Amino acid sequence: TQLLEQSPQFLSIQEGENLTVYCNSSSVFSSLQWYRQEPGEGPVLLVTVVTGGEVKKLKRLTFQFGDARKDSSLHITAAQPGDTGLYLCAGAAGNKLTFGGGTRVLVKP
Amino acid sequence: DTGVSQDPRHKITKRGQNVTFRCDPISEHNRLYWYRQTLGQGPEFLTYFQNEAQLEKSRLLSDRFSAERPKGSFSTLEIQRTEQGDSAMYLCASTVQGLREKLFFGSGTQLSVL
Numbered sequence: 001t002q003l004l005e006q007s008p009q010f011l012s013i014q015e016g017e018n019l020t021v022y023c024n025s026s027s028v029f030s031s032l033q034w035y036r037q038e039p040g041e042g043p044v045l046l047v048t049v050v051t052g053g054e055v056k057k058l059k060r061l062t063f064q065f066g067d068a069r070k071d072s073s074l075h076i077t078a079a080q081p082g083d084t085g086l087y088l089c090a091g092a093a094g095n096k097l098t099f100g101g102g103t104r105v106l107v108k109p
Numbered sequence: 110d111t112g113v114s115q116d117p118r119h120k121i122t123k124r125g126q127n128v129t130f131r132c133d134p135i136s137e138h139n140r141l142y143w144y145r146q147t148l149g150q151g152p153e154f155l156t157y158f159q160n161e162a163q164l165e166k167s168r169l170l171s172d173r174f175s176a177e178r179p180k181g182s183f184s185t186l187e188i189q190r191t192e193q194g195d196s197a198m199y200l201c202a203s204t205v206q207g208l209r210e211k212l213f214f215g216s217g218t219q220l221s222v223l
Contacts, residue, residue, distance in 0.1 A: 042200050042214025088151050096165065097212065099151035
């Protein structure tokens with residue numbers, strides 16, 4: 001069974017602060033995706049990382065894929081209340097995605 | 110709206126009853142996935158279809174669960190003899206073949222079993 005562990009499970013910060021969410025596994029994935037989910041809605045894809053060591057930036061969000069393609073991180077700079085949500089990492093192996101347990105982020109104004 | 114559509118959005122049922130959920134994927138997407146998500150957890154894979162063929166089922170999926178995708182278009186997920194442990198959000202997602210493609214999720218069906 002391929003497991004993805006996310007840490008922390010919950011993060012509460014003030015507007016303007018930075019935060020980092022981690023996604024770790026003992027398994028190698030062909031690609032890793034990050035999603036954000038709002039309450040009562042389905043997850044929405046933020047980014048896909050494919051190559052070991054890859055770094056992708058999406059405005060204030062920076063995503064990194066570990067060299068061994070087993071772990072990833074999401075860093076948010078100068079967080080805003082609109083960044084509040086459940087952040088999910090998901091590893092692709094075969095034809096399905098395995099999701100981590102999620103990190104709930106609360107950005108207080 | 111050309112997104113993934115799920116119906117109903119909410120379902121409340123009594124233990125022992127059967128329920129059926131429907132998912133309409135994006136029209137040109139040939140892969141369709143069902144996931145289950147409980148409060149505070151990430152989505153858990155249940156099954157997926159490529160066109161009308163069901164290619165993989167999770168070992169977590171008991172024989173009370175059955176999914177179909179006739180004609181490779183919409184899909185249904187039926188739960189027979191529901192139990193309280195079946196209470197969860199059931200998410201449907203679709204994509205074009207190849208998981209590096211974007212996976213589009215519907216808004217889910219929230220099931221509550223009383």
